[in-house]
Amino acid sequence: MEKRLMKGNEAIAEAAIRAGCRYFFGYPITPQNEIPEYMALHLPQYGGVFLQAESEVSAINMVYGAAGAGARVMTSSSSPGISLKMEGISYIAAAELPCVIVNMMRGGPGLGGIQPSQADYFQAVKGGGHGDYHMTVLAPASVQEAFDLTMEAFEIADYYRNPVMILGDGVIGQMMEGVVLREPVKLEELKEKEWATDGAVNREPNIINSLFLDAVKLEEHNLKLKAKYDLMREREARAELYKMDDAEYAVVAYGTSARISRSAVDEARKKGIRVGLIRPVSLFPFPEKIIRSTIAKTRTYLVVEMSLGQMIEDLKLALNGKRPVCFYGRTGGILPLVDEILESIELMRRGEGIEADCCLS
Amino acid sequence: MREEIIMAGFGGQGIMLMGKLLAFAGMKEGYEVSWLPSYGPEMRGGTANCTVIISTEKIASPLSYRPDTLIAMNYPSLHKFLSRVKKNGSIYYNSSLIQNKVDAEDKNLNEIPVNELAADIGNDKVGNMVILGSYLAKRRFISLDAVKESLKEIISEKWQDLIELNKRALEKGAEYINKIRP
């Protein structure tokens, strides 16, 4: 099968096109510029529309309009730009519009820096915008996975009528790896969206809206959304387990920090430490059940993040106090080193550093 | 087999292209590959580097803290990465721009007068291919031919007429190192 050498950003753009996305609205920001640039070059060849909006606020509202009009649509940005999109995302989730949003995270807060980071985890999985809502959040750890998850993201978005976020970082976006491309979906086979606003011909008008002045109705609406999120928790949670079969210790990490942790796990195994890696692939829903299934054998967990500790909260909730949790994180655009993680694994084995709130070193 | 390479130099020396070319050729030869660039604002004057990993196994971390090989096209790059190269690892450096004596006893040093060799074939822009040619000739895990074949896929359409020149530069670098260390 054809294998291409691509940047993560390019793979995501190509995947979107193959998933039938014909509309892209964005605004430049490092380190995700290859996505809009790829779309600017390629979408017109498919009769699609690339539009550089005047801001991220506008871009996400163009997405709202296009999704409400029934299209497969995507936008992408990086941390400061994603903050600007948050209002729109809350509206999109409330109005139950399917779309895909890419965040190639960089160091924050504020203008921060442009180097890779994972400090937008809370913003992605806990809401970010106002109200009781969730995006589905998928975290690729390779260029191949960036491609695959993006193609799937459009299916998930349409199925649940929910915004799906691809949460990567500067490394995932900028790195090149070999990618096996999947066949494009057939546009004519996509399910029709009866709810879309495409002109009320021979039917009642369709309304795309998130206003419910009657509190009873609004509560009902929230419960309906919750039922969707519960279904996702049931069916969409996923994680990759690596060398976990006999693991007394587990490193838990996603995306780029999982890649680095995997090397550390290999090194630790060479030293005879029975450690494995749990790599959440979906961050919302968080793979709680999969993690709980490891408790029988695993004594202690080490969370590694490119932040000062965000996903660790979800891990602690999943373990519900049954096992101790350690943490190692680097932030601001600094990547953790294999040796540093290895050291943390050794500390964990000695029973040190448990429940530390911050870096072990 | 797993080879971790850091390539570094200043902007405009074709560092990124050299790395992509190697990664692409590696992929075509059936290896797992990754290429990770340094990135920054567009403004001038900075140094550029990229990490290429070529492996028979799935690549875990795409970063390299202790590379097997360093290709340094100028002094600041050599200085920055020298101490990180593995014990018994290799360093290929552009001796046209690095006159200082390089101190690295436990490492394999290869001086390549890149700029002179490139000037010999009439274009000082292809120094990147010269040093890559030297590297490939010595560390023979990807054939020079596979790399030459890959040029047309990696060089943008605008510059396709420069492929022959780049091939000659690869050969030039290979010849040079074969002559001094047959």
Next chain:
Amino acid sequence: MKLTAAYPESLTGKEFHYCPGCTHGLIHRLIAEVIDELEIREKTIGVAPVGCAVLAYEYFNLDMQEASHGRAPAVATGIKRVHPDRVVFTYQGDGDLASIGTAEIIHAANRGEKISVFFINNAVYGMTGGQMAPTTLTGQRTTTSPLGRSVESSGYPLKISELLSILEGSVFIARVSVHNPAHIMKAKRAVKTSFQYQLDGKGFSLVEFLSTCPTNWGMKPVEALRFAGEEMTKYFPPGTYKEVE
């Protein structure tokens, strides 16, 4: 650091990071010279943008604030309302001011906010690597208009000076170029007029500079100056668009 007698006190002396042939540095210097000449260094507060000039706070030897992308006029409004007797200016690129920050600039102008805005129009997004700006000329190639900007999909290059001059709140609006010494002198006079209007408590003023980006235009410095002087001025004619007595 050795400073010549003519080196403006209002610059820190830190070496600019701009590319060769970029006129950002020259414009910094013009502004600094005028601040020195008016002897307002100690009462001036600047607001830096997000763009290639993001580090302006390291170059101006003044109190400075760094704003988020496009919001400099709002930040400046906050400063000016707290310190009405100080001189407040923003320094903004075309992505910053004319794209993401259009709401802020229009409302600051319309309120007659007593600030000076220095607007650097180089027809591209420099910092992020040469994407299309609202001021990119029709037909101009950028990384997000790979076939050249088309009016059909991206509309027309935005004429900020013309647009703001019709608002009642603005008192002085000028477009200048810095591609040769004669124009540089005119540009400097415009900067001075703008500050003078502010010192006189009159209202909102803006000076639009046609500026170069040799790196993202893919031109040599000399060519870039020619492009700014000959091509950009066709669509963006220099001149004083508003001057309220």
